Amino acid sequence: MRAAVQRRYGGPDVLEAAELPDPGPDRDHAVIELRAAALNWHDVLVRRGQYRSPLPHVPGADGAGIDVETGAEVLVLPALRWGDDESAPAADWEILGDRRHGTYAEKVRVPRDCVFPKPPALTWAEAAALPLVGLTTYRALFTRGRLRAGESLLVLGAGGGVATMAVSLASAAGAHVVVTSSAEAKIAGACELGAEGGVRYDRPGWAEAAVARSPHRRGFDLVLDPVGSWADALAALRPGGRLVVLGASRAESATLAVRPYYFGQYDLLGTTMGSPRDFDGLLRLRAEHEVPPPVVDRVFPLAQAADAHEYLESGRGFGKIVLGTEAEGTV
Known part of the structure; x- marks a missing residue:
């Protein structure tokens, strides 16, 4: 699969296009064939080395795509192992793209309880822009x-x-x-x-x-x-x-x-991020009220992840910046 990989910490230029082995599903993990991945400021901190992510690394917390086993259109919940306490996350809680490969790729492997149905009215870019920030x-x-x-x-x-x-x-x-x-x-x-x-x-x-x-x-x-x-x-x-x-x-x-x-x-x-219960609440609010879709400012091809990061850091955008995994980079 194609991915945007960083082999060192630093500026946007550390993000390079690369080929990686396809991940496979197992009893506890699903594999999502991504259609889009949204950028977050958290990704910039990962790229700079603030979270000491293991290298080489694939950043990215937000994604939407197809479950390779079921064919369902899904969202990826980026909060992993929140735990049973709704007031705060568990000690081993992490954000997708911190310690394990994230969504700047054509496929991502995530825990099965982090897979949620994609709201049908959203485009792939809008859907990818929803999970972390929503x-x-x-x-x-x-x-x-x-x-x-x-x-x-x-x-x-x-x-x-x-x-x-x-x-x-x-x-x-x-x-x-x-x-x-x-x-x-x-x-x-x-x-x-x-x-x-x-x-x-x-x-x-x-x-x-x-x-x-x-x-x-x-x-x-x-x-x-x-x-x-x-x-x-x-x-x-x-x-x-x-x-x-x-x-x-x-x-x-x-x-x-x-x-x-x-x-x-x-x-x-x-506060930061949220639990699966919070995510259920978000999806329910969207279903019960007239909520506009997430604002997508620009969609970059996956191979232009470095350019997308430069644009994110410029502060010129209004709304979310998204990577499209399809060849033309539009979703």
Whole structure:
């Protein structure tokens, strides 16, 4: 099979096209003939060596394709061995593409309990873009964040996969959604997905500007922070509000004033990925509400994985970037 393989850690250029032996199914594992694989920032960290993935390695957590044994159209759940505790993953939990070969390939071998039916209305590219970001965002908003219909949500960032998914899911569930961005075009794109407006985070006082857009100008019930701007995010919350943190792309550390935090009665909630139960909840929400399909910005051929990573890191995209495993690279 064809795959994008890295034999060292580094920049996008470490991803090279290669031929690997086909994986085979067994009692505990299914083999999926992939039609598309979506990129995530997590893949960039794997490529750089942050997770010390064994080399040579095939990255990739997201995929959609055909189960080679049953012929069914399926999604791959990228959270492996979550365990029985819904509050947090088990000690041996891992993300597909960390320690074992991932989805930047024509085929991938995964545990059978990580195979779910593909929603029939989605294209292959849209289906591949759903699992990791959809699962992560669903858990952040509803399992951890306890978001309910009628509540208000501020999403930090408007163009990434988490942000676009958050706007789509929260709006469909009846929340009032506002976003932040440094680009008017990305705010406009978020409004097309259901956001009620946005503010520019590259301008002074953006947190106050966001609060002015919240119901009764009181602040938001929930702020979703996938970038690491905790102090500004807390400033946008109403008293008693919840801040859900699921990323650190803009900052690896945060300093908070202690007294305002506890006098504000805030909840600070960390989260990542999710359980099979969360994934069931995501698929059920999509089936019961009018949720737009995942936003796909561009589809690259599998052989151009390095170019896809360069585009991902440029920050120019709106939505998900996908690798197509078919020769022409379109799905």
